[in-house]
Amino acid sequence: MAYELNIPTAASMLGGEVNPLIAEGYVAAQKFAGLRPLRLHLGCGTVRFAEWVNVDMDGEPDLRLDLRYGLPFPDACVDAIHSEHMLEHLSQADGRLLMSEAHRVLKPGGVVRIGVPDLAEIVRRYDSADWRDQAWIADPNFDWIDTPVALINVAFRGWEHQYLYDEGELRRRLLAAGFTGVERVEWGKSAHPEFAGLETRPETDLIVEAVK
Ligand SMILES: C[S@@+](CC[C@H](N)C(=O)[O-])C[C@H]1O[C@@H](n2cnc3c(N)ncnc32)[C@H](O)[C@@H]1O
Incomplete structure (x- = not known):
């Protein structure tokens, strides 16, 4: 070509x-x-x-x-x-x-x-009791994620997103x-x-x- x-x-x-x-x-x-x-x-x-x-x-x-x-x-x-x-x-x-x-x-x-x-799923979890119920959070690198606020900050700022x-x-x-x-x-x-x-x-x- x-x-x-x-x-x-x-x-x-x-x-x-x-x-x-x-x-x-x-x-x-x-x-x-x-x-x-x-x-x-x-x-x-x-x-x-x-x-x-x-x-x-x-x-x-x-x-x-x-x-x-x-x-x-x-x-x-x-x-x-x-x-x-x-x-x-x-x-x-x-x-x-x-x-x-x-x-x-x-x-x-x-x-x-x-x-x-999915941003919609991230926001849903922020406001839900099941926010911690995600496989990737079990990674020891993320053991500092102890609140939904930490979770949503990581979603937006982590991994150079x-x-x-x-x-x-x-x-x-x-x-x-x-x-x-x-x-x-x-x-x-x-x-x-x-x-x-x-x-x-x-x-x-x-x-x-x-x-x-
Ligand atoms: C989270 S990793 C995902 C890798 C793979 N798709 C996976 O699911 O495991 C994001 C990938 O996108 C690549 N990437 C980010 N920005 C890029 C860019 N501007 N040009 C080319 N690759 C880029 C990174 O180098 C990285 O390998």
Whole structure:
């Protein structure tokens, strides 16, 4: 597949200067651009999916990208995009850019599946007797979380979280990015076989699939 380095887009995002790291990401993406099917797993961390291009800015991904600067692929060449517990690590503006980039690179009919913590569930727990009843709190690193106030502060500020979503907000942002048919789906389940069984975190409470 012909590949065009989208320097003008990258440059305009950076006030006219092209960051060499971003340019490297664009070049590195070339070797994946011809894959069929081309499936992107964004913010993979240590989770690796076979037959997906595992993307992250850290660790040992297949493709190292800073997702704040878009997806260095041509329009309409990607079949599927998955991310779990990544979008909330971006600011609202960076998240909006990534959703619009996901829409741009997906083929018509392509699906993006996004799993994040659910702000509605976090707020519900803050006001509920069962606030402590979450598997991740049992981790000794979190033994200092002794009140619902500590819990909600961690949800917003922990792990470098930047922006939390509830279903309405995630749906609104995806529709604004151009997606149609945004649907909330169950953990691990999908009508699209390539997405079934991909979630790894019990705390991924909010999962949607959106169709281009
Ligand atoms: C909480 S981890 C989730 C990892 C994996 N998806 C999982 O569920 O275990 C968030 C991941 O998003 C990645 N990430 C955060 N901001 C990013 C960015 N701007 N560009 C690329 N990756 C990013 C982090 O490096 C990290 O691996």
